Each structure stands twice: as structure tokens, then as C-alpha cells.
Amino acid sequence: AGRVLSLISRKGGVGKTTSAVNLGGALALSGHTVLIVGLDPQCGVCRSLGVAQDDLETGLGEIFSANTPLTELVQPSPLENLFFVSPRITSLADEESFLADMNRRADDFAREIDRARNLYDTILVDCPPSLGAPTRAALQAADAFLVPIQAEELCRGSLAPLMDFVADFRRRQLPGAGRETPVLEGLFLTMVNGRTRMGRHVTDQVAEDFGPDLLETSVPRTTRLTEMALKGKPAVIYARTTSGSRAYFNLADELVSRFLAR
Amino acid sequence: AGRVLSLISRKGGVGKTTSAVNLGGALALSGHTVLIVGLDPQCGVCRSLGVAQDDLETGLGEIFSANTPLTELVQPSPLENLFFVSPRITSLADEESFLADMNRRADDFAREIDRARNLYDTILVDCPPSLGAPTRAALQAADAFLVPIQAEELCRGSLAPLMDFVADFRRRQLPGAGRETPVLEGLFLTMVNGRTRMGRHVTDQVAEDFGPDLLETSVPRTTRLTEMALKGKPAVIYARTTSGSRAYFNLADELVSRFLAR
Ligand SMILES: Nc1ncnc2c1ncn2[C@@H]1O[C@H](COP(=O)(O)OP(=O)(O)OP(=O)(O)O)[C@@H](O)[C@H]1O
Ligand SMILES: Nc1ncnc2c1ncn2[C@@H]1O[C@H](COP(=O)(O)OP(=O)(O)OP(=O)(O)O)[C@@H](O)[C@H]1O
Ligand SMILES: [Mg+2]
Ligand SMILES: [Mg+2]
Numbered sequence A, B: 001a002g003r004v005l006s007l008i009s010r011k012g013g014v015g016k017t018t019s020a021v022n023l024g025g026a027l028a029l030s031g032h033t034v035l036i037v038g039l040d041p042q043c044g045v046c047r048s049l050g051v052a053q054d055d056l057e058t059g060l061g062e063i064f065s066a067n068t069p070l071t072e073l074v075q076p077s078p079l080e081n082l083f084f085v086s087p088r089i090t091s092l093a094d095e096e097s098f099l100a101d102m103n104r105r106a107d108d109f110a111r112e113i114d115r116a117r118n119l120y121d122t123i124l125v126d127c128p129p130s131l132g133a134p135t136r137a138a139l140q141a142a143d144a145f146l147v148p149i150q151a152e153e154l155c156r157g158s159l160a161p162l163m164d165f166v167a168d169f170r171r172r173q174l175p176g177a178g179r180e181t182p183v184l185e186g187l188f189l190t191m192v193n194g195r196t197r198m199g200r201h202v203t204d205q206v207a208e209d210f211g212p213d214l215l216e217t218s219v220p221r222t223t224r225l226t227e228m229a230l231k232g233k234p235a236v237i238y239a240r241t242t243s244g245s246r247a248y249f250n251l252a253d254e255l256v257s258r259f260l261a262r
Helices: A016-029 A044-048 A092-104 A106-116 A133-141 A159-172 A197-213 A243-261 B016-029 B044-048 B092-104 B106-116 B133-141 B159-172 B197-213 B243-261
Strands: A003-007 A034-038 A082-085 A122-126 A144-150 A183-190 B003-007 B034-038 B082-085 B122-126 B144-150 B183-190
Touching: A003 A016, A003 A133, A016 A034, A016 A044, A016 A082, A016 A122, A016 A144, A016 A183, A016 A243, A034 A044, A092 A106, A092 A133, A092 B159, A106 A122, A106 A133, A133 A159, A144 A159, A159 A183, A159 B092, A183 A197, A183 A243, B003 B016, B003 B133, B016 B034, B016 B044, B016 B082, B016 B122, B016 B144, B016 B183, B016 B243, B034 B044, B092 B106, B092 B133, B106 B122, B106 B133, B133 B159, B144 B159, B159 B183, B183 B197, B183 B243
Parallel strands: A003 A122, A003 A144, A034 A082, A034 A122, A144 A183, B003 B122, B003 B144, B034 B082, B034 B122, B144 B183
Antiparallel strands: none
């Protein structure tokens, strides 16, 4: 049965979507069957996999509006083993009702994710930058959560409240249900420029603060990764041997071995 | 009487906070009296002006909890003419009640901003990355709004719905009150790397899509600007002659002359 990993952040623009798409791609190329669930109304996931939001035939919202199973809403990607589903939002009314549904019907969402486990080895959930309804729903549905950390001080300084939020979230889940999920899968550094003092400062500080929870793989700052939304496919396809792509292959390997080691 | 400008985005990490602090600093150094109102619970503004969020004596929330006038909550900064106020959030409960207040008591917030106009030439409101309650309150309180655009495709692709949102927001304001505010002050490119195809692609596309609404000043990608949160002061102080700082001085001049030209 599949494993559900949610990518969360409080700070904006730290690489959640880039990581969801490229980690998903790397896992797919290593033989996993992967589903990426995009929860950001801006639909960075679908654009990064070649589909304009307006061209989506259907979207996540159908779970709520028509009780359609999630598994019937899944879309193909440029990679054989990689699939995605995201909101199909073409108006402000769409966006408001999507957020309202994620708020009020998180249980339905979690149930649909649970049912999808039969079909996918890994389900990656990409969240908007906040601790609002989509992030809470993503945590409720997840076995584990991943925290990308942009190697900049403004991002590093916003981590502690994020970790408190998840700890608090876990406590608020029904205690009788023995919920220890979602566990922390790991934090990992993104957009690292190791030649700058800032890059080294944040790397050292995060290593000190989080110890073994900080994954060994970090993703370098590289323009090739930004082309994803133009090319409509992950860098692990269009720039496979470059540093950004290789980092995501390494991240995939590291996550798989950490999981097997438990 | 002061002018109220809100910095908004739907995409995360596009440079709202960096721009609020450095534009505010540049205006202050040109003789304006400036207030930066931070609406992001993560308090990037206070950290960038030398104060850890836990060390704040008071915060924006006192407007709601104790009916304290905004003008009494204002904090000094390393610059003589530059002041700030931000939420003082030290727990999840704080964060939730702040967001609930911004939602239900946006009128009180707008009234307090309005009263502050007597004391400041320019009030800059820094928002979290979303179209939620703080952004709506910031639009309600503003004369004009500014949109930083990170020179990357994932950001460019999320602009149209943002502009629709503000147009819709304006329409929903009481029509009888003749509300044409907030007007679009302008969009401006940030984190531009002009040597990359992506940088040039986004620059050209945004110029084509927005014409004269795209400000002439763009902010280059430069590590010096990222040091703001470590140094606790704007780059216009610690790195005044560098490209990032000069861009914000130019942005301040451009905004002032555009305003005077009307
Ligand atoms: N390693 C990297 N090197 C260079 N640019 C990157 C890297 N990772 C992401 N980017 C770029 O940085 C920007 C932010 O990344 P991304 O959109 O993936 O972050 P996010 O956390 O999903 O943002 P949001 O908070 O808005 O959802 C994008 O323009 C992306 O192309
Ligand atoms: N011109 C620039 N060059 C290099 N780095 C920059 C530049 N502007 C901002 N940054 C860095 O990019 C990151 C995001 O910037 P910032 O926090 O100002 O954006 P934001 O829109 O306020 O983010 P959020 O959506 O989380 O509020 C920060 O780490 C900041 O230091
Ligand atoms: Mg994203
Ligand atoms: Mg910010």
C-alpha cells in the first residue's frame, strides 16, 4: 500500500512545488508509481506537468461537488509512472469553494487519499504556503511530512512555529485513535548557494537545530529547475544530468533507504 | 496626509517583505516618514528591522484585544524616519485569533490605518502570500497596491487570477461609497537574473501583458538583499551602494514621480 507524504511550509516560495514534481519524477523513474496531489489553487503542479489549469478536464473539487472518487480524477503526466490531480480553478468562486471544502470536508479528502493507496507506491501532497485548511487536510491525510527549507534567513526563522503547529495538530487529532501521524519525514535544504555566507550560515544553523532530522541531500540553486513550468515536465526529464535533477534523484534514494531502514 | 500602499501576491516568496523593508528604507532616507505594517504572522518585517518577534513589547493584535490605537503600537527602526508595527505572535492560538480578527474586524483595521495617515507620508502594508483575510484587509485599507513579480515562470503564471481578485474585490466594496480604490500602483520585477533565458522570458512576457503598469525599475537577484534578516536593517543601510539597494532607491523615486505626475 502506498505511502502518503505531504510537503508543507509556512514561508512562501521555498520549493514545495518544485520538490513535489521533481521528487515525484525521480521516484517514478526509479520504478515507483507516484501520484502528486496539488492543493495549491495556483496549480503549479499541473503547469509543471504540461497542462494549463484551464485545460484540465476535471479537478480535485469533484470529490466534494459530485462525490467522485479521487482515483477517477487522476491525470497522466509526461512520465509513465507519474500521475497528478489538482484543483481546477477558473474563478474566484471556485477558489473560495475549494478552500471551504478543504476546511469542512477534510475527512472526505483524507478518506479519498487513503483509498488511493492501493494504486500508488507514493502519494506526494503539495500544499500552498500557509497553515490553513489545505495544509491541515494534507497533514490529516499523510503518514509523514517533508519540510523544504530555502537556504535563506527569512525562511530559517519561520521553522520553529511550523514544527510547533504540526506537534499541536497531532495532539488535537483524536487521541484514542492513537494518531502518531504524520511523522516528520525530514527537513531538507533547497536553493542552496554554498558559496555565500548566507548559504553556509543557514546550513550550519539548521544542522545544529535539527540534527538527524535534516536530510543529507540538499538541492542547489540552479536555473535549470526553474524551467519546469515552461517545459511542462520535471527537470529529471529535460535536464537529467544537471545538479538540480541529480539532487532530486539523491533525495528519492535517501527517502527510500531511510524508510526501509525503519 | 499619508498614502497607503499594500504589497500583495498570490505566489509565495516573490519579495513582498524584502520590498516593503527596502522601499520603506529608501523612502525614509529620502525624507519621507514611513510606517511599515506587517500582516504576516511570521513577522519578516520585525526581524528585518532588528527585533525578534518574541521581543516585541506589543503587536497589531492590541487594536482588537484592547482597542489600542494603531499609532500607539508603532515601533522604531534603525532608521530615524522609519517605523513599523506587526503582529506579535508567540503561539498558534495567537496566530488563529489574529487571522480571525483580520477577517471579522477588517473595518477596525482600515479605520486605524486611516487615522495613522496624519502621522506618516507613506504607509506600506506587507501581506502574507495568499488572497485571505490579511490581504483583503490590506486592500480595504489601501489607496493603491503594488505587485512584486519574481522573474520566474511559476510566479508569472499566477498573476492573472491575482488581478481578477483585486478587480472583484473592488466591485464588492460598497458601490455607493464610490470606491475606486485600491488602484494598481504598479507591478515590478524582482530577483531578476537578466542573463538567463527565464529572466528575459518573464521580463518580456510581463512587459507585453501589462504595458505601462509594469514599473521601469526592476530588482536584481543579489545575495546582499538576503542579509536583511540577519543584520536587522534594510540593505539601503548596510549595503547602500550595491545593486539591490540602488534598485530600491530607484523604485522609491519612480513611485514618487509617478504619483506627482497624476
Ligand atoms: N533549486 C532551485 N534553484 C533555483 N530556483 C528554484 C529552485 N527550486 C525552486 N526554484 C524556483 O523558485 C520559485 C519558488 O519555487 P516553488 O514554486 O517550487 O516554491 P513553493 O514553495 O511551491 O512556492 P509557494 O509557496 O508559492 O507554493 C519558483 O520560481 C521555482 O522555479
Ligand atoms: N532581489 C533579491 N535577490 C536575492 N534574494 C532575494 C531578493 N529579494 C528577496 N530575496 C530573498 O528571497 C526570499 C523571499 O523573499 P521575501 O521573504 O521578501 O518574499 P515574500 O514575498 O515576502 O515571501 P512570503 O510569500 O513568504 O511572504 C527571502 O529569503 C529573501 O531574502
Ligand atoms: Mg507551490
Ligand atoms: Mg513576506
